[in-house]
Amino acid sequence: xxxxxxxxxxxxxxxxxxxxxxxxxxxxxxxxxxxxxxxxxxxxxxxxxxxxxxxxxxxxxxxxxxxxxxxxxxxxxxxxxxxxxxxxxxxxxxxxxxxxxxxxxxxxxxxxxxxxxxxxxxxxxxxxxxxxxxxxxxxxxxxxxxxxxxxxxxxxxxxxxxxxxxxxxxxxxxxxxxxxxxxxxxxxxxxxxxxxxxxxxxxxxxxxxxxxxxxxxxxxxxxxxxxxxxxxxxxxxxxxxxxxxxxxxxxxxxxxxxxxxxxxxxxxxxxxxxxxxxxxxxxxxxxxxxxxxxxxxxxxxxxxxxxxxxxxxxxxxxxxxxxxxxxxxxxxxxxxxxxxxxxxxxxxxxxxxxxxxxxxxxxxxxxxxxxxxxxxxxxxxxxxxxxxxxxxxxxxxxxxxxxxxxxxxxxxxxxxxxxxxxxxxxxxxxxxxxxxxxxxxxxxxxxxxxxxxxxxxxxxxxxxxxxxxxxxxxxxxxxxxxxxxxxxxxxxxxxxxxxxxxxxxxxxxxxxxxxxxxxxxxxxxxxxxxxxxxxxxxxxxxxxxxxxxxxxxxxxxxxxxxxxxxxxxx
Numbered sequence: 250x251x252x253x254x255x256x257x258x259x260x261x262x263x264x265x266x267x268x269x270x271x272x273x274x275x276x277x278x279x280x281x282x283x284x285x286x287x288x289x290x291x292x293x294x295x296x297x298x299x300x301x302x303x304x305x306x307x308x309x310x311x312x313x314x315x316x317x318x319x320x321x322x323x324x325x326x327x328x329x330x331x332x333x334x335x336x337x338x339x340x341x342x343x344x345x346x347x348x349x350x351x352x353x354x355x356x357x358x359x360x361x362x363x364x365x366x367x368x369x370x371x372x373x374x375x376x377x378x379x380x381x382x383x384x385x386x387x388x389x390x391x392x393x394x395x396x397x398x399x400x401x402x403x404x405x406x407x408x409x410x411x412x413x414x415x416x417x418x419x420x421x422x423x424x425x426x427x428x429x430x431x432x433x434x435x436x437x438x439x440x441x442x443x444x445x446x447x448x449x450x451x452x453x454x455x456x457x458x459x460x461x462x463x464x465x466x467x468x469x470x471x472x473x474x475x476x477x478x479x480x481x482x483x484x485x486x487x488x489x490x491x492x493x494x495x496x497x498x499x500x501x502x503x504x505x506x507x508x509x510x511x512x513x514x515x516x517x518x519x520x521x522x523x524x525x526x527x528x529x530x531x532x533x534x535x536x537x538x539x540x541x542x543x544x545x546x547x548x549x550x551x552x553x554x555x556x557x558x559x560x561x562x563x564x565x566x567x568x569x570x571x572x573x574x575x576x577x578x579x580x581x582x583x584x585x586x587x588x589x590x591x592x593x594x595x596x597x598x599x600x601x602x603x604x605x606x607x608x609x610x611x612x613x614x615x616x617x618x619x620x621x622x623x624x625x626x627x628x629x630x631x632x633x634x635x636x637x638x639x640x641x642x643x644x645x646x647x648x649x650x651x652x653x654x655x656x657x658x659x660x661x662x663x664x665x666x667x668x669x670x671x672x673x674x675x676x677x678x679x680x681x682x683x684x685x686x687x688x689x690x691x692x693x694x695x696x697x698x699x700x701x702x703x704x705x706x707x708x709x710x711x712x713x714x715x716x717x718x719x720x721x722x723x724x725x726x727x728x729x730x731x732x733x734x735x736x737x738x739x740x741x742x743x744x745x746x747x748x749x750x751x752x753x754x755x756x757x758x759x760x761x762x763x764x765x766x767x768x769x770x771x772x773x774x775x776x777x778x779x780x781x782x783x784x785x786x787x788x789x790x791x792x793x794x795x796x797x798x799x800x801x802x803x804x805x806x807x808x809x810x811x812x813x814x815x816x817x818x819x
Contacts, residue, residue, distance in 0.1 A: 250394065253318040254401060257391055260311040263304055264384050270300050271375045272809045275800050278368055278793050280679050280755050297371055308378070312348045316341040319390070326397050333397055336436075340386045340393075347379050347386075369793070385433030388445070392437060395445045405452040409484040412585070413451055415491075415562050420450045421587055422808045425566045428478060428495040429804070443480050457483035461554070463547040470547070473539035474521025477572070479551050481559060488559035492551065492583070494544070496567025496590075497522040516713030522568055524708075526592065527700045530571060533597030533661055534701075541602065544572050548582050560584045563643075566804055567653060568592050570645065574665055577643055578636070579603045585642045586666075590651045590802050593662040611635045619661045623685045629818070632663055640665040646815070648672070648807045652798045654682035659693065669815035671807075679755035680798055687750035692743050699727070759789035 274297055319341040327334040354377055395402055414420045423446055427439075434442055439460040447455050463470045463477040470476070476495035481488065497519065521540075528537025555561065563573040563586035570591020577583050578594060579602055596615055599606065607615070615635050622628060633639055643666025647654065650672070656662055684693065707719045734740040748761035800806040 250322055250324050250398060250401060253315065253322055254391075254394065256311055256315045256318055257387060260308070260315060260387060261384075263308050263311060264380055264387070266300075266304055267308075267375060267378060267380055268805060269809065270297065270304065271372065272806065273297065274368055274372050274375070275797055275806065276673070276676070278797060279365060280677065280791075280794055280797070298367070301371060301374060305374075305378075309348055309352070312341075312344050316345050324398070330397060333393060336393055337390055340390045343386045344383055347383055351377050351379065365793075381430060382433065385430055388442070389434065389437065392441050392445045395448065396441055399454070402448055402454070403452070404454060409451055409453045409487055411487050411489070411560070414447065414489070415585060415587070417450050418808070418811055420446065421564055422589070422804055422811075424480075424491060425493055425564055425569070425589065426804045428476065428493050428566075428569075431478075439478065439480070443482065447482065447484065451484070453484050455482045455484045457481070457488075461547075461551065463543065466550050467543045467546045469539065470543040473543050474518060474525065475540040475543040475547075477544065477547055477569075479547075479555075481555055488556055490551065490555050490559050490561045492548070492561065492563050494563070494565035494569030494572040496565070496569045497526060513713040516716060520707070520713075520716050524704050526568060527704055529598050530592055530595045530656060530662070531659060532697055532701050533595040533601075535601060538598065538601065541572070541575065541598065544576060545580075545602075548576055548580065552582070562586060564588075566590060567802065574643060574645070575599065577640060578665055579606065583642065586644070588643070588645045589804065590647045590653050590807055591645050591664070592653050593657050593664050596661040596663060607635060607637065615663075616661060619663060621660065621690045622658065623683060624657055626818070636665065641667060643667065644669060646671070646811060648801050648810045649816070650678050650680050650682050651802055651807065652680070652682075653802065655684055658683060658685050659697070660690075668818035670818065671810035671813050671815050673810075673813065678797075678801075679753070680794070681750065681754040684750060687753065688746055692746055695743060696747075755794040756791055757789045758791050 277297070316338075319337045322334075322337075324334075424443075427434075427442060427446075431439070439462075440458045443458050443460065444455055447453070447458075459481045461479040461481075463475060463479075467475070477493065479490055479492040481490045483489075525537055525540045528534055529541060530537075551561070561583050563577065563583040565571070565573040565586075566589045570588030571593065573583065573586045573588050574591060575594050575598070577586060578599060596619060600612060604612075615632065618628065618631055618635075645664055645666060645668045647668070647670055649670040657664060681687070688696070703720070703723050706723050707716055710716045710719055731740070731744070735744065745761055748757070751757050752760055801810075
């Protein structure tokens with residue numbers, strides 16, 4: 250059994266090296282569109298491919314060793330629990346099948362033998378490794394052994410120290426990632442995973458662990474799309490509660506065999522979160538309070554069931570970070586909190602939820618300060634003075650140019666606590682997080698209105714297919730409206746300014762051009778075909794930039810930034 254555990258640890262390290270290689274490959278993709286900068290940004294592809302070939306071969310070797318060891322291992326614990334050994338073998342076989350499937354897949358080679366094409370192919374190869382699934386099955390094997398063979402988990406002598414887990418970057422990111430990966434652990438109680446995770450971090454065994462899933466406690470949580478889970482743990486007589494809030498749905502449940510059901514779940518969950526993002530955060534209207542109401546009920550429930558001597562900590566990624574910040578501003582429910590690439594607080598929403606938080610005079614001043622703003626230190630200082638206190642216990646960590654940072658320059662949005670921003674020196678990443686440098690208030694409001702109209706159009710849709718159909722119809726209607734009004738000076742200016750912002754952000758490679766004469770012709774073509782001909786600018790859509798902006802937002806992409814020294818904003 251000890252040899253099996255050693256093999257598992259070695260395989261885990263291979264997965265970690267794959268993650269790092271994936272990050273290095275993403276970071277190396279050139280985005281500045283000139284040969285000089287591209288040469289500086291591109292590392293030696295041979296070195297990256299050599300690393301991949303080594304890791305791929307070592308992964309295959311260790312997977313085979315692990316399966317053989319799992320089959321051959323003999324232990325008395327199997328007599329006491331006859332289901333344990335078959336479960337270990339089953340997880341090992343799944344790892345073997347994933348590896349063999351990857352070997353059989355033949356990814357298409359790039360047409361042109363260019364450095365960037367090879368780099369993209371390397372990223373595709375790493376993606377085809379299905380590391381999330383592999384990591385999930387391997388962790389399940391570790392959890393099984395840890396739960397049934399405790400003598401193989403020696404404890405350290407020093408007792409647990411309060412906040413030790415909270416201050417561990419690996420613990421925070423692993424616990425937040427678990428919210429996205431829960432579908433991989435359907436055979437396990439969350440308590441089993443957490444016990445293992447705690448031991449891995451601090452080498453102490455908790456005497457008490459209990460989880461609370463918001464969707465089991467608050468009936469409307471699932472319907473609204475809200476997702477949160479709380480873990481109450483006691484280690485060496487120190488009790489702590491970690492409340493994690495999930496971000497906007499981004500992961501596909503590949504354990505679901507039906508492709509249609511898999512896509513249906515993906516679309517519906519993502520739609521619910523984006524509906525909240527737009528109505529509650531982007532616009533701040535009353536119809537977008539469903540998820541926040543569920544979050545408040547969840548916290549009220551936890552307040553009643555969690556022991557008084559138990560510290561409450563909030564953790565949230567993306568949309569989840571918005572819940573941590575907003576709940577703390579409204580009710581001071583956390584002793585400490587960490588957010589990662591967090592969406593902001595929407596003041597209009599907060600006033601609807603708790604109008605007596607501050608005086609009417611301070612509300613009026615806050616709305617004036619944040620109605621038309623560009624984030625500056627002086628502005629942040631003024632905002633903090635109008636709030637009940639400074640909230641230093643909330644730490645917002647983010648990749649400096651993360652896409653959610655755009656939200657902080659939209660009307661009536663703020664953050665509380667400290668802001669730790671991470672980046673790499675001498676690294677050119679063109680995405681612009683300050684839209685106010687390119688768009689005026691009218692254009693920002695138009696952007697908000699556009700998305701609000703889309704969710705108003707789809708509010709009665711109940712299936713993924715209906716949402717997609719309504720989305721296509723909405724896009725076509727707006728294209729017709731643009732055709733009709735393009736000669737108006739205001740429309741033309743808005744059109745150009747949005748295009749220029751996207752170009753400066755690297756979303757498009759070509760500079761904006763005047764709308765062609767075809768805008769008033771061939772109205773019967775599909776939206777995509779006509780737009781490709783009518784607006785040459787769309788042809789230069791930079792999919793690499795779109796993919797990178799998402800990759801650097803998710804936990805697996807952004808956690809590598811967090812190992813650098815941050816720029817702290819208070």
